[in-house]
Amino acid sequence: MAEPSVVDYLHAPSKHRGPLSWILSTDHKRIGILYLVTMSFFFSVAVFLGFLLRLELLTPGKTIVDPQIYNELFTLHGMIMIFLFIIPGLPAVFGNFMLPILIGAKDVSFPRLNLLSWWLFLSGGILAVVSLFLPGGPVDTGWTFYIPYSVRTNTTVIPAMTAAFILGFSSILTGINFITTIHRMRAPGMSWFRMPLFVWSLYATGWIQILATPILGITLLLVIIERLFGVGIFDPSLGGDPVLYQHLFWIYSHPAVYIMILPGMGVVSEIIPVFARRTIFGYKFIAFSSIAIAFFGSLVWAHHMFTVGMSDTGQFIFSLLTFLVSIPSAIKIFNWVATMYKGSIALEVPLLYVLAFIVQFSIGGFTGMMLGALSINIHVQDTAFVVGHFHYVMFGGAGFAAIAAIHYWFPKMFGKMYNKRQAIIGWALLTFGFQVLYFPMFVMGYKGMPRRYYDYLPQFQIYHQISTVGSWIVVLGLLIVLHNLITALRKGERAEMNPWGGVTLEWTVPSPPPVENFVTVPTVTTGAYDYSRYEKKA
Template sequence: MTTAATVADTVPDFYHEKTRFKGIFGWIFSTDHKRIGLLYLFAVITFFLVGMILGVLMRLEMLTPENTIVTPQTYNTFFTLHGIIMIFLVVIPAFPAVFGNFLLPLMIGAKDVFFPRLNLLSWWLFIAGGTLALVSIFLPGGAADTGWTFYVPYSIRSNTNIIPALMAAFILGFSSILTGLNFITTIHRMRAPGMTWFKMPLFVWSLYSTAWVQILATPIIGITLLLVVIERLFGVGIFDPTLGGDPVLYQHLFWMYSHPAVYIIILPAMGVVSDIIPVFARRTIFGYKFIAYSSIAIAAVGSLVWAHHMFTVGMSNTGMFIFSLLTFIVAIPSAIKVFNWVATLYKGSIQLEVPLLFMLAFIMQFSIGGLTGLMLGALSVNIHVTDTYFVVGHFHYVMFGGTGFALFGALYYWFPKMFGRMYIKRPAFIGWLLMTVGFNILYFPMLILGYMGMPRRYYHYLPQFETLHRIATVGSWIMVIGIIILIVNLIVSLKKGKKAPANPWGAATLEWTVSSPPPTENFHEIPVVTTGPYDYSNITQSVEETR
């Protein structure tokens, strides 16, 4: 992609850079975007494992219709914490904060992000918010039990530790805003010469769209959560109907952020899919501009569909019609992406490496998640399945079947660049297989359960739902075994994996032009970009040499 070799062999990689502080302090006070990206990675994986354990325990409780392992109150805190951790601490920061930080400057030919110190502050805010969320579990009063949505009036009346949990989400919001601000500025100001908007990798386009959503939507949740805190502390009637407040207004404000947050979660994952598929299909991406513009369209229209979460709360018919229509419109740019990915694979020279397998699973599972989302967007069906397991199934097909799978695929794809080692292939394949099979056994029955009328968040359930609940629980065990294999494999590969060359996959984006792992300031000389990110015409030869 560049006209010149970009790095001298003598420059040390970023693991061996000279830092102001030694040891761990050299990491937690580093302003290097790659180190910050890895700090986020370890934090996100840790939080993911905590959230996963809570999820497995919830499934275990659902094994029988009556009490299985925990009390009803504990079950309430489990689903609340599982939601808060997985959403605010895992899937929202997963792509922008981990991969965005590590890759964005490398992909656009920059030495770092535009505001490196702000970037470090963003990580510290993330850790502060995450710690507060975890500490709130153990404070007197007990963990929050409202569900991750903090719906009023219950969140005003619950005696559990609501305020620490709300403040944690508030602080995490600031972390997200700062990351978005940094990325928009970086993309506008720091692209290498020749890196025009339409020579940017599609992951960068998706980060750009996401960053706008982070900046524009996150302040709304910030102020909304703060209003709940004020209402709890001072009894001001904002949302509580007994004090003259309006609980539906809370839902509007909450979803005004939390629906766009779904796009903060899924858009960069889509960018990753767009970047990985062409590499393993050995052909240029089909419909580059359509995919780039569809990211902007999803960010724009996706921010306007929030009230489809509220069709049963007594909204006006006009409101319901408008929000249902907008929900259907947002499916168009999403489908554009799916069709373009499939078209990219068509007649490609497909190499079934593990990252591509994750992307293929993404396409299938995201399609199921997206289409069930359209069912939920239809007013008549929505009334039937609102607050049932159908919603839980749909949501996990998008969040986990989509973003979660893209996250693991991205981790395997960029692992050689991040750590300078290749992953071990066989366990990676077995892990993927178990994870995919387990995932579908776990979540597909939820779609059926919901359609049959099983309500979400219920501790006890009717006996006719038992078989499907059991199947789902067994699925959770299979999936967790797969996840453990995947994570252990990555840890083992850090030590035992083969040394990674600069460009093991024969990719054409800029990050693969520097050594693995990259040197401290990425590029010895800022590269001059002359060809597109999916032009493999000059790459094939060097790949054969490295293999």
């Protein structure tokens, strides 16, 4: 199918050779792959740490490590998963690779800035790794760095925070790049309401990245100043207020969960129409719900702090807004399900992951309601219930969306197809293991099992053991997925230009795409999901 005269981006000539032609490339597709590789590395490390955490909790008392190591393990698991995998995650990999193609552009607006973002990402990642080996030992504060503990511990808090600070800049620059690209680089005829919904979700995400991330940067800087120079900002022994730290931290970190999930929702909105062969149901409602989530999501941060002793007015408002912000998410779920109505559905691997996403994200949403209700929150805050909730949303939602995305776009990105049978086995293990791993956390959390506990009372053992067994199934599933994709890279069958029968622009270019994406710049004449050609001819 591919025109032989066009060189694809994987084999494009470059002034550099070998690895340099990648790490110095300003091609958005190569940068996307760079992120994919670095992020897969960090993801694997964090999965391994999570695996060790669960193993430690298999029996009460010491199973494999001492409490200090355990505290470092859960801190690093959280930090790596959040700052090095799930926040950059979908936008940096699939946003970079697909965004320009989806809107008919040759690249992002600022290709060099884009490369700088990756270098910042890599530097932050390396600093985080180096900090593990500095005197003091790995940071043990939890990924939230709550004060005063984080100004008292002797572990390497400052390098770890500096790493998060640098990663923040990477995120801001990516956001700026995407927003500009979406405003300025759309192909002729690609009006706002003809854009694929993944692009809408990246647009909403970009604004959060730009507006919220600086607050994290400032906060981390203030902590570093406090630790180095003894200026009392947050530490009560210097006259500061530890609750102020929590407010500033969550003003960023709550919107950040929408940085994580919005692009995942965008991926789901791409995949369902393709495999149902019909147009998306309620395009504008899905598009605007992304914007609504970005807006309302910026106003609910203190629901992470319902037990700190805020004013009752504050509690009232933040609980109310928390319920309101869940409405746009509910709208999306209903529209996705409605998109399958009267479709012509092929149950391929990406759709299987999307179905699992809908199930898990719904459970995450419902348990979110329970957490948003004040009286329940007072009981389950800081318990395993919260851990279960955010893993259902972040892993069962955003994580599964990322795995759906790689299975969906893999043939386009690499021009190869993976083994579908093996992919389905991987999916089945992963989805089953996921429930075994995380569902018991809701039960033990409600029964009073606090989080970040090295040890536990005997009545919680059964739940911990079920959960640990689940972690083994999940790891096995992930290994099969990884093995399948790597095998496909090496000796997979050649993929067609449009293996799924999609109608968005990436399926109109060869697999893998040529360096400049389009031989001739496309002119767009229909909405993103025009599947009328598959309808029965009257």
